[in-house]
Amino acid sequence: MSTPQPRLVEVRQNVLKQNDLLARELRGRFREAAVSVVSLVSSPGAGKTAFLEKMLSDLKPQYAVAALVGDLATENDAARLARSGAPVKQITTGTVCHLDATMIQTALEEWNLDELDILFIENVGNLVCPSSYDLGEDLRVVLLSVTEGEDKPLKYPTIFNTADVGIITKMDLAEVVEFDLAAAHDNIQRVRPGMKVFEVSAKTGAGMKEWRQSLLNSEFGLRIAESKTMDSLEFRNPQSEFVNS
Ligand code: MG
Numbered sequence: 001m002s003t004p005q006p007r008l009v010e011v012r013q014n015v016l017k018q019n020d021l022l023a024r025e026l027r028g029r030f031r032e033a034a035v036s037v038v039s040l041v042s043s044p045g046a047g048k049t050a051f052l053e054k055m056l057s058d059l060k061p062q063y064a065v066a067a068l069v070g071d072l073a074t075e076n077d078a079a080r081l082a083r084s085g086a087p088v089k090q091i092t093t094g095t096v097c098h099l100d101a102t103m104i105q106t107a108l109e110e111w112n113l114d115e116l117d118i119l120f121i122e123n124v125g126n127l128v129c130p131s132s133y134d135l136g137e138d139l140r141v142v143l144l145s146v147t148e149g150e151d152k153p154l155k156y157p158t159i160f161n162t163a164d165v166g167i168i169t170k171m172d173l174a175e176v177v178e179f180d181l182a183a184a185h186d187n188i189q190r191v192r193p194g195m196k197v198f199e200v201s202a203k204t205g206a207g208m209k210e211w212r213q214s215l216l217n218s219e220f221g222l223r224i225a226e227s228k229t230m231d232s233l234e235f236r237n238p239q240s241e242f243v244n245s
């Protein structure tokens with residue numbers, strides 16, 4: 001007689017519990033180091049990396065920003081993001097289709113969190129399981145590109161439900177692909193009532209300033225109005241584009 005195996009769902013709940021405990025620990029470390037952590041989730045190809053590259057370049061003159069980026073394979077996204085000059089680390093997950101708190105902990109081992117103002121985490125492109133894994137982030141941002149269907153929020157409600165802010169990306173293509181913007185907003189509000197949603201194009205920069213200002217002015221509860229390293233950075237970049245924009 002063999003002992004009955006635990007049901008798969010029980011195993012999974014256990015894994016999630018472990019993850020939640022570690023995520024809580026990470027959140028405490030982030031708070032202690034006064035670093036704000038923003039994670040990005042979306043389907044593959046929604047433009048997370050382009051959006052993040054623009055964010056890093058825009059913020060870097062004034063803030064100590066860094067990024068972790070998850071993919072099943074390749075260091076391509078880390079290489080792209082590193083063009084901003086910010087510290088970037090790729091997490092390659094192999095066959096795992098999401099990031100978990102252990103991966104974040106390991107990736108941060110060599111970094112001094114005290115030196116950072118904002119840490120971005122780009123999750124693996126996937127609208128399903130990233131929603132279940134707390135990474136200790138302060139803010140979870142879900143991206144939806146105009147090249148996807150307007151009904152994505154209805155098909156994948158959980159990822160929208162568990163996010164704090166929405167971003168509609170690739171707005172420069174909206175007309176060409178006849179994206180129904182009103183329907184997209186309606187669908188997001190149906191699954192996540194009251195969520196603030198921004199419309200941006202990382203390519204043209206449209207909408208990026210509004211989003212950036214909301215992120216920085218504590219609208220979402222983050223305390224990043226002033227950089228820890230502001231004085232020295234201001235000295236080095238007195239006329240930076242970001243300051244004047
Ligand atoms: Mg990417």
Ligand code: ZN
Nearest residue numbers: 096097098129
């Ligand atoms: Zn997964």
